[in-house]
Amino acid sequence: MIAASTQGKRAQGIRRVNLSQDLGKITDLIEVCFSPRMDAGARATIREMRALSRMGPLLGLLALGDDMLRGIGAGFVWEEDGRIIGNVTLFPARVPRDVERTIVVANVAVDPAYRRRGIARQLMDASLEALHSSGAGAAILQVETDNAGARQLYLDLGFRTERTWHEWRRAREMPPPRQLMNSPRISLRPGTMWRTEYELARRIFPAERGGLGWQRPLHVREFRRTPLEHLTGFLSGTTVERWIVREGRQIAGALWARTQFGSGLARLTLLVPPEEQERLVDPLLNYGLRRLSLGTHSLYCEHPADDVYTTAALEGCQFRRRRTLDHMRLDL
Protein backbone atom coordinates (compact mmCIF):
# COMPACT_ATOMS: atom_id res chain seq x y z
CA MET A 1 0.00 0.00 0.00
CA ILE A 2 1.63 3.21 -1.09
CA ALA A 3 -1.23 5.71 -1.00
CA ALA A 4 -2.28 7.08 2.35
CA SER A 5 -5.80 6.32 3.54
CA THR A 6 -7.89 9.08 5.04
CA GLN A 7 -9.95 9.02 8.19
CA GLY A 8 -12.09 12.13 8.33
CA LYS A 9 -9.71 14.95 7.45
CA ARG A 10 -6.57 13.29 8.75
CA ALA A 11 -4.33 11.32 6.43
CA GLN A 12 -3.13 8.04 7.82
CA GLY A 13 -0.54 5.61 6.55
CA ILE A 14 2.22 5.71 3.98
CA ARG A 15 2.79 8.39 1.42
CA ARG A 16 5.62 9.88 -0.58
CA VAL A 17 7.50 12.74 1.04
CA ASN A 18 6.45 16.27 0.15
CA LEU A 19 9.75 18.00 0.82
CA SER A 20 8.64 21.58 1.40
CA GLN A 21 5.81 20.48 3.69
CA ASP A 22 7.47 17.63 5.56
CA LEU A 23 11.15 18.47 6.07
CA GLY A 24 10.69 20.15 9.47
CA LYS A 25 8.61 17.25 10.83
CA ILE A 26 10.99 14.64 9.42
CA THR A 27 13.87 16.48 11.10
CA ASP A 28 12.04 16.38 14.44
CA LEU A 29 11.40 12.65 14.03
CA ILE A 30 15.00 11.86 13.13
CA GLU A 31 16.22 13.86 16.10
CA VAL A 32 13.92 12.00 18.51
CA CYS A 33 14.79 8.57 17.10
CA PHE A 34 18.55 8.96 16.67
CA SER A 35 19.57 11.38 19.41
CA PRO A 36 21.00 8.68 21.71
CA ARG A 37 23.47 7.71 18.95
CA MET A 38 24.19 11.11 17.38
CA ASP A 39 27.69 12.56 17.15
CA ALA A 40 28.62 16.19 16.49
CA GLY A 41 28.47 15.69 12.69
CA ALA A 42 24.94 14.27 12.87
CA ARG A 43 23.82 17.13 15.12
CA ALA A 44 25.21 19.62 12.61
CA THR A 45 23.20 17.88 9.86
CA ILE A 46 20.05 18.19 11.99
CA ARG A 47 20.67 21.93 12.38
CA GLU A 48 21.21 22.25 8.65
CA MET A 49 17.98 20.33 7.90
CA ARG A 50 16.04 22.53 10.29
CA ALA A 51 17.37 25.70 8.65
CA LEU A 52 16.53 24.31 5.20
CA SER A 53 13.01 23.37 6.29
CA ARG A 54 12.24 27.10 6.48
CA MET A 55 12.97 27.59 2.78
CA GLY A 56 9.48 26.40 1.74
CA PRO A 57 8.89 25.96 -2.01
CA LEU A 58 12.55 26.82 -2.75
CA LEU A 59 13.50 23.44 -1.32
CA GLY A 60 12.59 21.61 -4.53
CA LEU A 61 15.14 23.71 -6.36
CA LEU A 62 17.81 23.32 -3.69
CA ALA A 63 17.30 19.55 -3.69
CA LEU A 64 18.56 19.40 -7.28
CA GLY A 65 22.07 20.03 -6.03
CA ASP A 66 21.94 18.40 -2.62
CA ASP A 67 22.09 14.59 -2.19
CA MET A 68 20.67 14.63 1.32
CA LEU A 69 17.64 16.75 0.41
CA ARG A 70 17.04 14.79 -2.77
CA GLY A 71 17.17 11.54 -0.78
CA ILE A 72 14.71 12.75 1.81
CA GLY A 73 12.42 13.96 -0.98
CA ALA A 74 12.56 10.56 -2.71
CA GLY A 75 11.59 8.72 0.48
CA PHE A 76 8.40 7.75 2.27
CA VAL A 77 6.72 8.86 5.47
CA TRP A 78 4.02 7.38 7.69
CA GLU A 79 1.45 9.88 8.88
CA GLU A 80 -0.84 9.30 11.83
CA ASP A 81 -2.76 11.49 14.27
CA GLY A 82 -1.82 14.48 12.12
CA ARG A 83 1.89 13.82 12.64
CA ILE A 84 4.73 12.24 10.73
CA ILE A 85 5.71 9.26 12.84
CA GLY A 86 7.76 7.19 10.40
CA ASN A 87 10.33 7.86 7.68
CA VAL A 88 12.63 6.22 5.14
CA THR A 89 15.13 8.20 3.02
CA LEU A 90 16.41 6.91 -0.33
CA PHE A 91 19.39 8.49 -2.05
CA PRO A 92 21.72 7.36 -4.81
CA ALA A 93 25.01 5.91 -3.57
CA ARG A 94 28.14 7.70 -4.76
CA VAL A 95 29.44 4.87 -6.92
CA PRO A 96 31.16 5.04 -10.33
CA ARG A 97 28.81 5.44 -13.25
CA ASP A 98 29.38 1.97 -14.66
CA VAL A 99 28.39 0.26 -11.37
CA GLU A 100 24.71 -0.74 -11.20
CA ARG A 101 22.43 1.95 -9.79
CA THR A 102 22.70 1.54 -6.04
CA ILE A 103 20.42 3.27 -3.54
CA VAL A 104 21.29 4.05 0.06
CA VAL A 105 18.45 3.44 2.52
CA ALA A 106 18.80 5.82 5.47
CA ASN A 107 16.92 7.58 8.27
CA VAL A 108 14.73 4.55 8.93
CA ALA A 109 12.87 5.85 11.94
CA VAL A 110 9.59 5.34 13.78
CA ASP A 111 8.44 7.47 16.70
CA PRO A 112 8.96 5.52 19.98
CA ALA A 113 5.23 5.66 20.81
CA TYR A 114 4.31 3.84 17.57
CA ARG A 115 6.91 1.07 17.46
CA ARG A 116 6.38 -2.69 16.99
CA ARG A 117 3.25 -2.17 14.93
CA GLY A 118 4.86 -3.05 11.62
CA ILE A 119 5.26 0.58 10.48
CA ALA A 120 8.98 0.34 9.64
CA ARG A 121 8.37 -2.91 7.80
CA GLN A 122 5.64 -1.35 5.66
CA LEU A 123 7.74 1.73 4.96
CA MET A 124 10.62 -0.51 3.88
CA ASP A 125 8.33 -2.69 1.74
CA ALA A 126 7.01 0.39 -0.05
CA SER A 127 10.53 1.75 -0.52
CA LEU A 128 11.93 -1.48 -1.93
CA GLU A 129 8.95 -1.88 -4.24
CA ALA A 130 9.48 1.67 -5.54
CA LEU A 131 13.21 1.08 -6.03
CA HIS A 132 12.53 -2.15 -7.86
CA SER A 133 10.04 -0.49 -10.21
CA SER A 134 12.47 2.35 -10.89
CA GLY A 135 15.07 -0.14 -12.13
CA ALA A 136 17.60 0.28 -9.28
CA GLY A 137 20.03 -2.64 -9.04
CA ALA A 138 20.67 -2.78 -5.30
CA ALA A 139 19.84 -1.20 -1.95
CA ILE A 140 22.53 -0.76 0.67
CA LEU A 141 22.45 0.44 4.25
CA GLN A 142 24.57 0.53 7.35
CA VAL A 143 23.30 -0.36 10.80
CA GLU A 144 25.11 -0.34 14.11
CA THR A 145 25.97 -3.92 14.95
CA ASP A 146 24.35 -3.68 18.39
CA ASN A 147 21.03 -2.37 16.97
CA ALA A 148 19.45 -5.82 17.10
CA GLY A 149 15.89 -4.69 16.32
CA ALA A 150 16.78 -2.83 13.12
CA ARG A 151 19.17 -5.61 12.00
CA GLN A 152 16.40 -8.17 12.39
CA LEU A 153 14.05 -6.00 10.34
CA TYR A 154 16.58 -5.80 7.49
CA LEU A 155 17.44 -9.51 7.63
CA ASP A 156 13.72 -10.36 7.39
CA LEU A 157 13.47 -8.16 4.29
CA GLY A 158 16.28 -10.13 2.63
CA PHE A 159 19.27 -7.87 3.26
CA ARG A 160 22.53 -9.68 3.95
CA THR A 161 25.54 -8.43 5.85
CA GLU A 162 28.46 -7.93 3.48
CA ARG A 163 31.00 -7.07 6.14
CA THR A 164 31.24 -5.45 9.57
CA TRP A 165 33.41 -2.34 9.86
CA HIS A 166 34.87 -0.29 12.68
CA GLU A 167 34.99 3.48 12.28
CA TRP A 168 38.05 5.07 13.85
CA ARG A 169 39.03 8.64 14.68
CA ARG A 170 42.32 10.08 15.83
CA ALA A 171 42.01 13.57 17.30
CA ARG A 172 44.09 16.31 15.69
CA GLU A 173 45.63 17.20 19.06
CA MET A 174 47.36 13.83 19.32
CA PRO A 175 51.08 14.11 18.63
CA PRO A 176 52.70 12.04 15.87
CA PRO A 177 54.32 8.79 17.01
CA ARG A 178 58.07 8.36 17.29
CA GLN A 179 59.83 7.01 14.22
CA LEU A 180 60.07 3.20 14.19
CA MET A 181 63.45 1.56 13.83
CA ASN A 182 63.93 -1.10 11.16
CA SER A 183 60.97 -0.03 9.09
CA PRO A 184 60.84 -1.41 5.52
CA ARG A 185 61.32 1.13 2.76
CA ILE A 186 58.11 3.04 2.03
CA SER A 187 57.69 5.03 -1.19
CA LEU A 188 55.00 6.70 -3.25
CA ARG A 189 53.16 4.33 -5.56
CA PRO A 190 54.06 4.90 -9.20
CA GLY A 191 50.98 5.40 -11.39
CA THR A 192 52.06 2.43 -13.54
CA MET A 193 51.57 0.03 -10.60
CA TRP A 194 47.82 0.67 -10.29
CA ARG A 195 46.88 -2.81 -11.47
CA THR A 196 49.21 -4.52 -8.99
CA GLU A 197 47.62 -2.53 -6.19
CA TYR A 198 44.14 -3.30 -7.51
CA GLU A 199 44.95 -7.05 -7.45
CA LEU A 200 46.16 -6.69 -3.85
CA ALA A 201 42.92 -4.92 -2.88
CA ARG A 202 40.84 -7.65 -4.55
CA ARG A 203 42.27 -10.14 -2.07
CA ILE A 204 41.74 -7.96 0.99
CA PHE A 205 38.52 -6.19 0.06
CA PRO A 206 36.68 -8.52 -2.34
CA ALA A 207 33.74 -6.99 -4.20
CA GLU A 208 31.36 -9.63 -2.80
CA ARG A 209 32.15 -8.39 0.73
CA GLY A 210 31.39 -4.78 -0.06
CA GLY A 211 34.73 -3.70 -1.51
CA LEU A 212 36.69 -0.88 0.12
CA GLY A 213 33.92 0.20 2.47
CA TRP A 214 30.92 2.44 2.68
CA GLN A 215 29.90 3.55 -0.83
CA ARG A 216 33.30 2.42 -2.09
CA PRO A 217 32.79 -0.64 -4.31
CA LEU A 218 35.99 -2.27 -5.48
CA HIS A 219 36.49 -0.51 -8.79
CA VAL A 220 39.50 0.18 -10.98
CA ARG A 221 38.70 3.89 -10.81
CA GLU A 222 39.94 3.99 -7.20
CA PHE A 223 43.33 2.80 -8.48
CA ARG A 224 43.74 4.15 -12.00
CA ARG A 225 42.95 7.83 -12.16
CA THR A 226 42.51 9.42 -15.55
CA PRO A 227 44.18 12.80 -16.18
CA LEU A 228 40.70 14.36 -16.04
CA GLU A 229 40.07 12.85 -12.59
CA HIS A 230 43.44 14.17 -11.42
CA LEU A 231 42.44 17.61 -12.63
CA THR A 232 38.97 17.54 -10.99
CA GLY A 233 40.59 16.29 -7.78
CA PHE A 234 43.09 19.12 -7.89
CA LEU A 235 40.40 21.73 -8.58
CA SER A 236 38.24 20.46 -5.71
CA GLY A 237 41.23 20.50 -3.35
CA THR A 238 41.35 16.70 -2.95
CA THR A 239 44.73 15.03 -2.58
CA VAL A 240 45.30 11.29 -2.38
CA GLU A 241 48.76 10.10 -1.38
CA ARG A 242 49.47 6.42 -1.84
CA TRP A 243 52.41 4.99 0.05
CA ILE A 244 53.54 1.44 -0.62
CA VAL A 245 56.03 -1.18 0.45
CA ARG A 246 57.35 -2.57 -2.78
CA GLU A 247 58.82 -6.03 -3.34
CA GLY A 248 60.22 -6.01 -6.88
CA ARG A 249 57.17 -5.87 -9.13
CA GLN A 250 54.78 -6.60 -6.31
CA ILE A 251 53.18 -4.39 -3.70
CA ALA A 252 53.37 -5.99 -0.25
CA GLY A 253 51.19 -3.39 1.47
CA ALA A 254 49.86 0.13 1.04
CA LEU A 255 48.41 3.08 2.90
CA TRP A 256 46.37 5.87 1.30
CA ALA A 257 45.71 9.26 2.81
CA ARG A 258 42.96 11.34 1.26
CA THR A 259 42.70 14.95 2.31
CA GLN A 260 40.22 17.57 1.24
CA PHE A 261 41.32 21.17 1.46
CA GLY A 262 39.57 22.93 4.33
CA SER A 263 37.84 19.80 5.71
CA GLY A 264 40.25 19.28 8.63
CA LEU A 265 39.86 15.55 8.12
CA ALA A 266 42.20 13.05 6.46
CA ARG A 267 40.94 9.62 5.53
CA LEU A 268 43.27 6.65 5.78
CA THR A 269 42.84 3.37 3.90
CA LEU A 270 45.13 0.52 4.83
CA LEU A 271 45.72 -2.36 2.39
CA VAL A 272 47.81 -5.09 3.98
CA PRO A 273 47.19 -8.84 3.39
CA PRO A 274 47.03 -11.06 6.51
CA GLU A 275 50.45 -12.67 5.94
CA GLU A 276 52.16 -9.25 5.92
CA GLN A 277 50.34 -7.62 8.82
CA GLU A 278 52.94 -8.24 11.50
CA ARG A 279 55.68 -6.79 9.30
CA LEU A 280 53.84 -3.89 7.64
CA VAL A 281 50.82 -2.53 9.53
CA ASP A 282 52.74 -0.67 12.24
CA PRO A 283 55.42 0.77 9.92
CA LEU A 284 52.83 1.99 7.39
CA LEU A 285 50.67 3.61 10.08
CA ASN A 286 53.74 5.13 11.72
CA TYR A 287 54.91 6.55 8.40
CA GLY A 288 51.49 7.92 7.49
CA LEU A 289 50.98 9.59 10.87
CA ARG A 290 54.34 11.27 10.69
CA ARG A 291 53.81 12.44 7.10
CA LEU A 292 50.40 14.02 7.66
CA SER A 293 50.27 17.43 9.25
CA LEU A 294 48.54 16.15 12.35
CA GLY A 295 48.02 19.52 14.05
CA THR A 296 45.60 20.49 11.29
CA HIS A 297 43.91 17.16 10.59
CA SER A 298 41.86 14.68 12.54
CA LEU A 299 42.20 11.23 11.04
CA TYR A 300 39.37 8.98 9.99
CA CYS A 301 39.68 5.33 9.11
CA GLU A 302 37.12 2.67 8.29
CA HIS A 303 38.48 -0.86 8.59
CA PRO A 304 36.99 -4.39 8.67
CA ALA A 305 36.18 -5.51 12.21
CA ASP A 306 37.35 -9.05 11.33
CA ASP A 307 40.95 -7.78 11.08
CA VAL A 308 41.99 -8.23 14.70
CA TYR A 309 45.64 -7.36 14.12
CA THR A 310 44.92 -3.94 12.58
CA THR A 311 42.27 -3.21 15.22
CA ALA A 312 44.95 -3.52 17.91
CA ALA A 313 47.46 -1.51 15.85
CA LEU A 314 45.00 1.38 15.38
CA GLU A 315 44.29 1.42 19.12
CA GLY A 316 48.05 1.44 19.72
CA CYS A 317 48.31 4.54 17.49
CA GLN A 318 45.69 6.35 19.60
CA PHE A 319 42.79 5.92 17.24
CA ARG A 320 39.48 5.68 19.10
CA ARG A 321 36.69 3.45 17.88
CA ARG A 322 33.55 5.47 17.21
CA ARG A 323 31.11 2.89 15.87
CA THR A 324 30.84 -0.65 14.61
CA LEU A 325 28.58 -0.98 11.60
CA ASP A 326 27.16 -3.83 9.56
CA HIS A 327 27.09 -2.96 5.87
CA MET A 328 24.04 -4.67 4.40
CA ARG A 329 22.90 -5.15 0.83
CA LEU A 330 19.85 -6.32 -1.05
CA ASP A 331 20.02 -7.03 -4.77
CA LEU A 332 16.72 -5.88 -6.23
Ligand SMILES: CC(C)(COP(=O)(O)OP(=O)(O)OC[C@H]1O[C@@H](n2cnc3c(N)ncnc32)[C@H](O)[C@@H]1OP(=O)(O)O)[C@@H](O)C(=O)NCCC(=O)NCCS
Ligand atom coordinates in the same frame (compact mmCIF):
# COMPACT_ATOMS: atom_id res chain seq x y z
C1 LIG B 1 14.25 0.25 14.05
C2 LIG B 1 12.88 0.92 14.01
C3 LIG B 1 12.79 1.78 12.76
C4 LIG B 1 11.82 -0.20 13.91
O1 LIG B 1 10.54 0.42 13.75
P1 LIG B 1 9.17 -0.38 14.08
O2 LIG B 1 8.07 0.30 13.36
O3 LIG B 1 9.04 -0.55 15.53
O4 LIG B 1 9.49 -1.78 13.41
P2 LIG B 1 8.38 -2.88 12.99
O5 LIG B 1 7.26 -2.84 13.96
O6 LIG B 1 8.04 -2.72 11.57
O7 LIG B 1 9.21 -4.20 13.23
C5 LIG B 1 9.52 -5.08 12.18
C6 LIG B 1 10.45 -6.17 12.72
O8 LIG B 1 11.71 -5.61 13.09
C7 LIG B 1 12.20 -6.29 14.27
N1 LIG B 1 12.25 -5.33 15.38
C8 LIG B 1 11.93 -4.03 15.32
N2 LIG B 1 12.16 -3.45 16.52
C9 LIG B 1 12.64 -4.41 17.34
C10 LIG B 1 13.10 -4.44 18.67
N3 LIG B 1 13.09 -3.33 19.42
N4 LIG B 1 13.54 -5.59 19.18
C11 LIG B 1 13.57 -6.70 18.42
N5 LIG B 1 13.14 -6.75 17.13
C12 LIG B 1 12.69 -5.63 16.60
C13 LIG B 1 11.23 -7.40 14.56
O9 LIG B 1 11.66 -8.52 13.83
C14 LIG B 1 9.95 -6.83 13.99
O10 LIG B 1 9.02 -7.83 13.66
P3 LIG B 1 7.99 -8.36 14.79
O11 LIG B 1 7.41 -7.14 15.45
O12 LIG B 1 7.02 -9.14 13.96
O13 LIG B 1 8.81 -9.17 15.74
C15 LIG B 1 12.61 1.75 15.28
O14 LIG B 1 12.86 0.95 16.41
C16 LIG B 1 13.47 3.02 15.39
O15 LIG B 1 13.09 4.08 14.89
N6 LIG B 1 14.63 2.90 16.06
C17 LIG B 1 15.53 4.06 16.28
C18 LIG B 1 16.19 4.47 14.97
C19 LIG B 1 16.97 3.32 14.35
O16 LIG B 1 17.74 2.65 15.03
N7 LIG B 1 16.80 3.12 13.02
C20 LIG B 1 17.54 2.13 12.28
C21 LIG B 1 18.82 2.73 11.82
S1 LIG B 1 19.73 1.67 10.77
